[in-house]
Amino acid sequence: MKIGIIGTGNMGRILAEALLDSGAVEEGSLMAxxxxxxxxxxLKKVYPGIHVAEKAAEVAHFADIIFLCVKPLESRGVLMEIASFLAEEKCLVSITSPIRTDQLETTADCSVIRMIPSITxxxxxGVTLVTYGEKCSSDWKTKLGELIRKISEPIEIEQQYVRVASDIVSCGPAFFSYLLQEFVLAAVNETNIDEERATNMASGMLIGMGELLRKGHYTLPALQEKVCVKxxxxxxxxxxxxxxLGDMFRxxxxxxxxxxKEDLEHVEKQYRS
Incomplete structure (x- = not known):
């Protein structure tokens, strides 16, 4: 299966690296x-076997599955550029949360999927969120599921929960890395412990806690109860x-x-025009 990546910014590059490092795709089968x-x-300097195109249309022509990894307000223009190459047997995967699958289906004749990855x-x-378009074939649902399982756990998400699920899965690492950094800096400022040592300790703690949860040893409340001695x-x-904390997370x-909501309104205007 040939893979196309349109947009190698932060998430596009992470997706390409994960697919290549996991062995889900060979270098010669990926064009970016x-x-x-x-x-x-x-990206090619790290993975010399991949192909690099000059235009998005080249990628759409080459690939069986095309990952659209551009900003929400850029997607419509790119989609119009590649539309003629999106034959019925292909699959288009958009990784931006404000764009619905039904909006993509107004232009794309192929199977359409929205996939929201995470830096994890x-x-x-970690987790990857998936929403299938109405016209998405069962064959492409299976194929994408197999790809995702090489790099994460796929979870199908309904439209009304896309934003909150994205906050947890995709934005969550940024939110909690900020909290962890503040935790470390407070320790440094209050006790003069070396920042590098404190960071290593905190990182190790977080990884270990993740393993406890992943292996099912404790739930979040149970973990707190076990550590807290009366x-x-x-x-x-x-x-x-x-x-x-108060209402900070709310x-x-x-x-x-x-x-x-702002992004949705801007995208809606584009797809109506």
Whole structure:
């Protein structure tokens, strides 16, 4: 199966790297293109066997499955450019959350899927969100599922939950890396522990906690209960968190949903025109 990547920015490159490193696709079966050609060429320096195109249409012509990894407001223009190459037997996969599959299907005659990856896929881990278009064939559902399982766990998501699921799966690593960084800096400022050592400790803790959850040893509440000894030090720290967090996470989801609504309106205008 030939793979096409249109857009090798952050997520497009991560997707290409994950697919190649996992062995899901061989280098000679992948073609990439980017508006700034140097970014695609940088990927080729790491994976010399891949093909680099100058135009998106070349990728659409070459590939069986085309991953559209461009910004939401750029997608319509690219889609119009490649539409004539999207034959019925092919599959178009968009990785941007504001664009619905039914919008893509107004232009693409092939199977259409929306897939929302995560930076965790670079470690061949985490979750990838999937929404299938109405016209998506069962064959392409199976093929994409097999690809995704090489780099992550696929979870099918309904339209009304796309934003909150994306916040958890795709934006979550940024949110929690920020919290972890603040945790480390507070430790450094309060105790003068070396920042590098504290970062290594915190990173190891987070990875270990992830393994406890992945292997099913504890749920989140059970983990807290096991670590918190009645009247102990951890409990005092939990009290601070309980008093200090307030509505912070609810405000976070409100902010991301408000921006998402804005993006939806802009995309809707493009696909109506």
């Amino acid at each position: 293109v980017n508006r700034t050609l140097a970014k695609a060429e940088a 896929n670079r470690a061949l881990a 009247g102990g030090i951890t409990g005092e720290g939990i009290k601070v968190l309980e008093n200090g 405000d976070l989801f409100r902010a991301t949903h408000a921006k998402f």
